[in-house]
Amino acid sequence: IKINKENLHCYISYQPTVDIQDLIQLDDAMEDEELRCGPNGGHVFCLEFLIENQEWLKSQLIGADPDNEVSTDPDDDYILFDMPGQIELFTHLTMGKKLVQLLESWNFRICTVFLIDSQFMIDGAKFLSGTMAALRVMANLEMPHVNVLTKMDLLSKSARKQLDKYLDPDPRALLNDLKTESASGRSHRKLSEAIGTLIEDFR
Numbered sequence: 001i002k003i004n005k006e007n008l009h010c011y012i013s014y015q016p017t018v019d020i021q022d023l024i025q026l027d028d029a030m031e032d033e034e035l036r037c038g039p040n041g042g043h044v045f046c047l048e049f050l051i052e053n054q055e056w057l058k059s060q061l062i063g064a065d066p067d068n069e070v071s072t073d074p075d076d077d078y079i080l081f082d083m084p085g086q087i088e089l090f091t092h093l094t095m096g097k098k099l100v101q102l103l104e105s106w107n108f109r110i111c112t113v114f115l116i117d118s119q120f121m122i123d124g125a126k127f128l129s130g131t132m133a134a135l136r137v138m139a140n141l142e143m144p145h146v147n148v149l150t151k152m153d154l155l156s157k158s159a160r161k162q163l164d165k166y167l168d169p170d171p172r173a174l175l176n177d178l179k180t181e182s183a184s185g186r187s188h189r190k191l192s193e194a195i196g197t198l199i200e201d202f203r
Contacts, residue, residue: 016082018060024049043084047095054102062106079108091136100141111144112137118149121166122159131199138202 029035029042029049037045050057061079083089083096090096100110114137120130138145152160 017079018057020046020050023053023056040086040088043086044089044093044095047084047089047099051095051098051102057102058106087133087137091133091140097141100143111146112141114138114145114147115150116147118152118155118163121149122155122162127166127169128195128199132195135199135202 024046026039026042026046029037029045030039035041035045103110114134116130116134120126134145134147155163
């Protein structure tokens with residue numbers, strides 16, 4: 001079962017079981033005279049609106065009667081939430097966490113699948129940036145967390161050979177490389193060491 005929440009794009013390559021556009025569309029937030037949201041702000045508003053209208057979501061997922069406080073347990077199906085790419089929804093804003101808590105209250109067992117562009121896995125600085133973003137999402141949502149590489153087909157043969165270096169990396173070694181590669185790396189030595197320690201502690 002798939003639930004599409006990426007309502008920025010009109011075309012999707014699959015037919016979702018539940019579509020947030022049946023409740024609210026991104027254009028509703030962007031064209032409203034009072035809201036005047038941009039694309040990012042519109043996604044934030046749409047997710048907030050979904051949480052505020054939780055009975056609609058509940059009825060779509062488990063067929064609960066909005067007027068009946070006694071809910072039924074969800075079936076033994078896997079439900080995939082296709083979420084928008086605005087990372088701030090999951091790194092520091094509260095809507096992602098609220099959605100998780102809401103689903104857990106309906107007896108769902110949740111796991112985060114964090115998609116990382118494979119381009120982040122062939123460059124030391126990008127790798128550390130992507131790792132910190134994934135770590136921030138994991139800490140914010142407080143759920144089981146799986147990182148998945150995407151767009152592997154776009155990597156060149158030489159780039160693919162570099163993957164092993166980053167699939168099971170030594171963060172301190174990568175940071176040492178960064179510190180010697182640039183003046184900014186050398187000037188931020190203590191910060192780089194702290195980042196390496198943080199990543200290593202969560203391995």
